[in-house]
Structure formats: C-alpha cells, structure tokens
Amino acid sequence: MSNKQILVIEDEYDIAQLLKIHLADLCDQVTLVHDGEQGLKQALSRPWSAIVLDLKLPNLDGLEICRRIRSQANYVPILMLTAKSTELDRVLGLEMGADDYLTKPFSVLELTARVKALMRRFDASLAYHETACPALQYDGLEISSDERTVKVDGEEINLTAKEFDLLHFFASHPDKVFNRSQLLDQVWGYGHDGYEHTVNSHMNRLRTKIESDSHNPKYIKTIWGVGYKFIAAHHAAHH
Numbered sequence: 001m002s003n004k005q006i007l008v009i010e011d012e013y014d015i016a017q018l019l020k021i022h023l024a025d026l027c028d029q030v031t032l033v034h035d036g037e038q039g040l041k042q043a044l045s046r047p048w049s050a051i052v053l054d055l056k057l058p059n060l061d062g063l064e065i066c067r068r069i070r071s072q073a074n075y076v077p078i079l080m081l082t083a084k085s086t087e088l089d090r091v092l093g094l095e096m097g098a099d100d101y102l103t104k105p106f107s108v109l110e111l112t113a114r115v116k117a118l119m120r121r122f123d124a125s126l127a128y129h130e131t132a133c134p135a136l137q138y139d140g141l142e143i144s145s146d147e148r149t150v151k152v153d154g155e156e157i158n159l160t161a162k163e164f165d166l167l168h169f170f171a172s173h174p175d176k177v178f179n180r181s182q183l184l185d186q187v188w189g190y191g192h193d194g195y196e197h198t199v200n201s202h203m204n205r206l207r208t209k210i211e212s213d214s215h216n217p218k219y220i221k222t223i224w225g226v227g228y229k230f231i232a233a234h235h236a237a238h239h
Contacts, residue, residue, distance in 0.1 A: 004049040005029045006115065009039030009065065010081065011057050015104075019052060022108045026116055036060030043069050048076050050119050052111070055082040055093065063096045070097035075148070075161055077118035079111070094202070097161050100188070117188070136171045138232055141210065141219060143171050152210050162187070163206045170220060174232030177223050203228065 004027035010016040011034045020030045027049055033039040036057035043051055043065060051069070055062040062080055069076065080098040093101050099118050102111055136143040142151040148164055150157045159167065165187050170178075178186070180199040188198070207214040221229050 003028050004119070005031065005046075006050050006052065007031050007033065007039075007042055007048045008052045009033045009036070009043070009057065009062070010052065010054045011035065012054070018108060019111070022112050023052070023115060026112065026119065034058075036062070036065060040065045040068055043076075044072060044074070049122075050077045050079065050115050052079050052081065052115065053098070055080055063092055066093065066096040066098050070161065073148070075122075077115075077122045079114055079118060081106070094162060095160055095205075099162060121188070136168070138171065138174070138219070141171070143168055150210065157209050159206070159209060162202055163209070166202055166206055167210065167220075170228070170230035174230050177226055177229045179227035182227070 006023050006027045006029070008016055008019050008023070008030060010019065010032070013034065016032045016034065020032055023030045031042065033042050037059040039053070039057065040060055053062045053065060057065075062082075066078055066080065069078065078098045078100075080093040080101040081104060082093065082101055083104045100114055102114065134144065134146045136145075140153045144150075145168065148161075150159055150164065150167060166183070169183070169187050183199050203220070204214070207217055207220060210219060211217045219231060221231055223229050
C-alpha cells in the first residue's frame with residue numbers, strides 16, 4: 001500500500017491535533033474523527049494503514065469499535081489509547097483485537113514509534129502470508145493462514161489477532177526455542193524492555209484457549225530460563 005492513511009478516533013481535540021502533526025511523518029494522510037459512531041463508519045469505509053483509537057468515546061466506545069472492525073475480518077493495525085492502566089482495560093482491549101495499547105499521558109514519540117512498528121509488521125505479514133503455506137497442521141491443531149482460523153480437534157478456537165500471530169509464528173518454526181525479546185521483535189515488531197509481561201499474558205491466554213491442560217501444555221512448552229518452544233509432536237498420537 002503505497003498510499004498510507006492513518007485514522008485517529010479521539011474525542012480530545014488537542015490530543016487529536018497533536019497526533020495528526022506527528023503521525024503525518026509516517027503517512028500520506030491523517031484523518032481525525034472525534035466521535036465513536038462516526039469513527040466506526042470511517043474505520044469501515046476504506047482500507048487504513050493503521051487506526052489509533054481512544055477507549056472512551058462519545059456514542060460508541062473504543063472496545064466496541066475494535067470488536068466490530070475485527071468481526072469484519074479486517075486486520076488493520078489498531079493502537080488503543082486508554083486513560084486507565086488497569087490490567088482489565090488492557091486485557092479487554094487486546095481481547096477485542098487491539099494490537100497494542102498506550103496509557104495516557106503518553107509520549108508522542110513512543111506512540112509514533114509504536115504505530116510505525118505496527119504498520120511495518122502488517123506490511124511484512126501481508127507479504128509473508130501471500131507466500132506462506134495456507135495451512136499448518138499438528139496433531140489435532142489446524143491453523144489456516146488465509147482465513148486466520150484455528151481449530152483444536154476439529155473445534156474452532158476464537159483467538160485475538162495477536163494470539164493468532166503468536167501461534168502462527170511458533171507453528172511456522174517448530175522445535176525452535178524463542179526468548180521473550182525475540183518474540184516481541186518478531187510478533188509485535190518492537191523489543192522494548194519491560195514488555196516481557198505482554199508476551200507472558202498473551203502466552204497464558206493463548207494456552208488456556210488451545211491447550212486442554214495449560215499446566216501441562218502439549219503444543220507450546222516453557223523452556224525454563226530461556227523462553228518457549230512449539231512442539232511438532234507428530235508422534236504424540238502414538239502414546
């Protein structure tokens with residue numbers, strides 16, 4: 001996508017203007033919307049390179065906008081802004097399909113860096129999925145790259161965009177050990193210190209969804225002191 005366009009849905013006018021100035025360096029056009037309902041209309045009206053979305057908006061909140069964008073199988077990168085840093089808000093935002101989040105007050109440079117990383121990852125994953133094998137299968141686990149669906153023993157599992165990316169990355173590199181900073185770099189597109197908990201919380205939620213016993217995982221093992229490894233257990237069926 002050579003013509004890059006970013007949508008900012010933010011009801012605080014000053015913040016929106018500030019974002020417009022800084023994000024203009026990353027794209028051809030920044031569009032501002034100050035209301036949730038209008039924001040959703042705009043979000044679904046055309047393909048965006050990224051969407052910066054405030055959690056609390058008039059008429060329709062950010063979580064609902066996020067949920068509706070994702071329900072259209074639209075995987076545009078979404079960065080969510082939240083005034084509260086509570087674990088619940090963050091987890092809800094990620095569950096609804098946001099790729100990343102920042103709490104206010106935030107540094108504009110940090111936000112710009114995050115949006116840039118999200119856009120770079122998105123372009124790379126589009127290019128990758130065009131050449132990637134459309135389906136991966138391991139002992140009861142089926143991953144479809146095209147449809148971005150996952151089934152365990154024939155039953156479809158509902159994953160967030162990031163959980164899918166994480167699982168897809170692991171399944172594409174079976175039996176290799178990855179540490180948290182490698183995962184941040186490969187799946188999130190940036191490797192800041194202090195983000196290891198993001199990997200942990202995603203990994204825990206991914207496991208509760210795909211593992212029948214998350215304390216004794218069959219697919220993604222923890223390698224203590226190092227990181228995680230996806231087990232390509234084709235032989236597991238012969239126990």
